Amino acid sequence: MTTLLDLDTALHRLLDSLEPLPAGPSLPIAEAHGYYLACDQLAAVAVPPFANSAMDGYAVASQDEALRRGDALVVSQRILAGGSPGPALASGCCARIFTGAPLPDGADAIIAQEDARILDDGRVQFDDVPGSGNFVRPRGGDVEAGAKLAHAGDPLHPARLALLIAAGLEALPVHPRPRVAIVTTGDELCAPGTPLAAGQIYDSNATMLAALARDSGAEVMAVTHAPDDPTGLREVLDTATGADAIICSGGVSVGEADYVREVLASAGEVSFWKLALKPGKPFAYGRFRGRPLFGLPGNPVSALVTFLLLVRPALQRMAGAKAIEAPVRFPATLTAAVRKRPGRRDFQRGEYRIGGDGRIEVSANSRQDSNILSALTVGNCLIDLPREQRDLDAGERVWILPLTGWAR
Numbered sequence: 001m002t003t004l005l006d007l008d009t010a011l012h013r014l015l016d017s018l019e020p021l022p023a024g025p026s027l028p029i030a031e032a033h034g035y036y037l038a039c040d041q042l043a044a045v046a047v048p049p050f051a052n053s054a055m056d057g058y059a060v061a062s063q064d065e066a067l068r069r070g071d072a073l074v075v076s077q078r079i080l081a082g083g084s085p086g087p088a089l090a091s092g093c094c095a096r097i098f099t100g101a102p103l104p105d106g107a108d109a110i111i112a113q114e115d116a117r118i119l120d121d122g123r124v125q126f127d128d129v130p131g132s133g134n135f136v137r138p139r140g141g142d143v144e145a146g147a148k149l150a151h152a153g154d155p156l157h158p159a160r161l162a163l164l165i166a167a168g169l170e171a172l173p174v175h176p177r178p179r180v181a182i183v184t185t186g187d188e189l190c191a192p193g194t195p196l197a198a199g200q201i202y203d204s205n206a207t208m209l210a211a212l213a214r215d216s217g218a219e220v221m222a223v224t225h226a227p228d229d230p231t232g233l234r235e236v237l238d239t240a241t242g243a244d245a246i247i248c249s250g251g252v253s254v255g256e257a258d259y260v261r262e263v264l265a266s267a268g269e270v271s272f273w274k275l276a277l278k279p280g281k282p283f284a285y286g287r288f289r290g291r292p293l294f295g296l297p298g299n300p301v302s303a304l305v306t307f308l309l310l311v312r313p314a315l316q317r318m319a320g321a322k323a324i325e326a327p328v329r330f331p332a333t334l335t336a337a338v339r340k341r342p343g344r345r346d347f348q349r350g351e352y353r354i355g356g357d358g359r360i361e362v363s364a365n366s367r368q369d370s371n372i373l374s375a376l377t378v379g380n381c382l383i384d385l386p387r388e389q390r391d392l393d394a395g396e397r398v399w400i401l402p403l404t405g406w407a408r
Helices: 008-014 065-069 160-167 205-214 232-238 260-266 300-318 373-376
Strands: 056-061 075-079 095-099 108-112 117-118 124-128 148-149 179-185 219-226 245-249 268-273 283-290 291-296 330-334 343-356 360-364 383-385 397-402
Touching: 008 268, 008 283, 008 300, 056 117, 056 124, 056 260, 056 291, 108 330, 148 160, 179 205, 205 219, 205 300, 232 260, 245 300, 260 268, 260 291, 268 360, 291 300, 300 330, 300 343, 300 373, 343 373, 360 383
Parallel strands: 075 095, 179 219, 179 245, 245 291, 330 360
Antiparallel strands: 056 095, 056 108, 117 124, 268 283, 283 291, 330 397, 343 360, 343 383, 383 397
16 A cells, blocks of 8 residues: 655655756846846945935035034035035035935935925025934945845845846846646547537646646746557657656546556656645656656646645746745634544635634635635635644634635
């Protein structure tokens, strides 16, 4: 009897077997969103590159004797953002300045315009004397030139890209996106738009898995269908020569027409098969002609759940991620009883909401069969129930994985 592998053990074994794809040519920074850095990055310039004003107001020298006596000051210049300051401030003078504009030499503080009174002769009167640095953004106050801004394996999200641009970078070395081939198996599958023959169903997995792969940062190079025979399946898999990984659905169970493991073993290796997981028990992982192959169950819900829990992290590792992004989890309170048999970790489909007391409440969908796709469109989360958990009553606490943002 095959021992069922824990999900966490399977994930660790899978990730340990994978390496980031070798770095390719650097990308223009405007095209690098969604990639992972291939090496550390240092700031080329300080951020900000010069001391500038944080407010619309007046640049002053905080130790100017005229200012400290309370005398009105002469406005000697006007400095806009993007402009150059004029001469250094003389005693008894200030500069009209705007947010982001550089401070003139001699100025070390800003007085906000609402704290100034303009006199009839054009001079400006201030009620208080600011301290040095008041409303000033110092040069390098955010990042010093030469500082390490990002590490190899960091994701290039919008905020990080903005920081790298501000620090003077224009091109970034990145790991390429994994190229994947999607293969669905089963003689019963029919392409969308084709009339169904007796015993056929539409192939929903092909489009679903391709979309999930793209959402995970991969490039889908091919989506094909393989027949239920080992020769035909091997021929289809052999066409995926340019792929970095193969994602196959169906044909991994114990039926007479399930050939994925057989073909995988004949042209590579099976690293593991069968998980203590529901849905998704007949998940297989190995290598076909040297390339990682993920064998997902054919039932759509099982395919989606195993993709999210196992394939998505694997694609992130291949894309160069230093840290794999774990799905967000929240504690929630059951609003109704849940049936659960011990033996497999169960990700039941459910719907959560914020209760009147501000806490998260969740209920399991009444239909939990692995072919019920509607449970993933009506619901909005997976309820994570431990392997040896038994039935739960209303009011008990569980962990949920919201689907919004990573699977919907």
